[in-house]
Amino acid sequence: MPVERLLPSQEARDLLALTTELARDELAPLAAEYEEAERFPREQFRLLGKSGLLGLPYPERWGGGEVPYEVYLQVLEEIAAAWMSIGVGLSVHTMSCFALVHHGTDEQRDRWLPAMLEGDLLGAYALSEPHAGSDAASLSTRARRDGDQYVVNGTKAWITHGGEADFYTTMVRTSDADVSCLLIDGSTPGLAAGKPERKMGLTGSTTAQLQFTDARVDADRLLGEEGAGLRIALSSLDSGRLGIAACAVGLAQAALDEAVAYAKGRTQFGRPIIEFQGLEFLLADMAAAVDSARATYLDAARRRDSGMSFRRQASVAKLVATDAAMKVTTDAVQVLGGAGYTRDFPVERYMREAKVPQIFEGTNQIQRVVIARTLRDAP
Structure with a gap:
């Protein structure tokens, strides 16, 4: 089901609409085939570049979109909901450009950044x-x-x-x-x-x-x-963790949508299974987890956009969102029952894909260390 979003401008709404259309028409139909074949989707990354989506949070001077991180992350969520590998790849590419954007010289940026942001390079x-x-x-x-x-x-x-x-x-x-x-x-x-x-x-x-x-x-x-x-690496990771949080929310949203659609269409004992309280409560908890995780990454992104410290909030978002994705995708398999355990439905793939976000960009145990240290060191 479409996510109703609060966006800061008409330009942002138009960008999300473009992303939703691209994800639905160009990415989602290929995801299962490419994942099963273990095929790297290079042409799809080139498509993102041609569509202006590979450099969204970076300056227009070098070919970026110069959009707020709050908007970029919601674009990322839409893409990950359609195809998690593409969402993670876009997040990694964005993080890979961070050091040049924020720590390179203008001469270095002029030389390399346009091709990195416009889709020629990955x-x-x-x-x-x-x-x-x-x-x-x-x-x-x-x-x-x-x-x-x-x-x-x-x-x-x-x-x-x-x-x-x-x-x-x-x-x-x-x-x-x-x-x-x-x-x-x-x-x-x-x-x-x-x-x-x-x-x-x-x-x-x-x-x-x-x-x-x-x-x-x-x-x-x-x-x-x-x-x-190390300073460059840590600052890159703060922003990169928000990207992974947004991807995890997209994956969880996709699993929730699949579970709701199945529960509406599956009939047992003469009525749709979504009308049984056991399923209602499970789906409600899944929706609450998705909404809560989205709120954590948006809060961190808005702090980043305002120039505030967001390291703790980035770790909170990464921790909460990836744990939520693991729980929601597991529950989606449960909602579908035996069908959810087969490759005829995407939820088994979503469940497998949800595991690694709890590990990369710093394990969730490391996120707890980061959060605890910010509390310890606070004045």
Whole structure:
């Protein structure tokens, strides 16, 4: 069922209408086929670029839409409701552009950002490593300065779009004490992607390791100064977590819609099963979880748009929304009963896709750590 949204302008309403039409007509009909075939939807990302949806929260000067984060996240929710892999991919691409937008020089932005925002290029965010996931300060990939280049060696893990991306916003260790950020071209000699991971869900979204072997990266691809990498990574994650929250809400909304439609059409004992109190209450709890999760990401986005601190609210939104998606998709399978356990209906795929948002962009256990520390450190 359509979500009634409070939007700040007619332009925002028009953008949401365009997104809804694109998601319904161009994305949703392909989702099950591509996910089952584990096929990466590169052409669909190009379509988003041509439609102006790959750079929504970034400045118009470089090809972005310059829309409030509150609006961008609702666009993201609509896309994820139609096809979660595309929604997550758009969120990752947006986060991959963050470091250049906020920490690059105008010369760097003029050189690389237009192609990144207008759909010619697809990005990935390379922070995690096999032994440094949530503990970002322990990463070991090294970038040694050699004249006007860095020589990069190491392994990155769990990289969304690994092997598919055109550029990687990559956190590397430039000294024993310093972590720095490099914008690395996907075709760099010495950079290779591993075999895609075999995953429970989001099978249309490629996830792979990246191996750097004496990969030479021009020094002008350093974003910010040496040693700023962890600060850049954490600020990127604050915004990226809101993207994942919005995707999770979209997925939960899709599961709720499917469950309601099935409960209205399924008849037992002479009446639709939605009229039985056991199902009514279950569906009501699902709707309350979706609405509550949406409210958390919108609150955080509005704080971000106002220039307020939103780190705690971003972690709250990511925690609440992804836990809600896991619960709502599981309950949707229950509403459909045996049918929900088959691939004839999408809810079993939604349930599988709901698991990993509780893990990436910082596990939900890490979100609790972030929230607790903001409370501890508050004056």
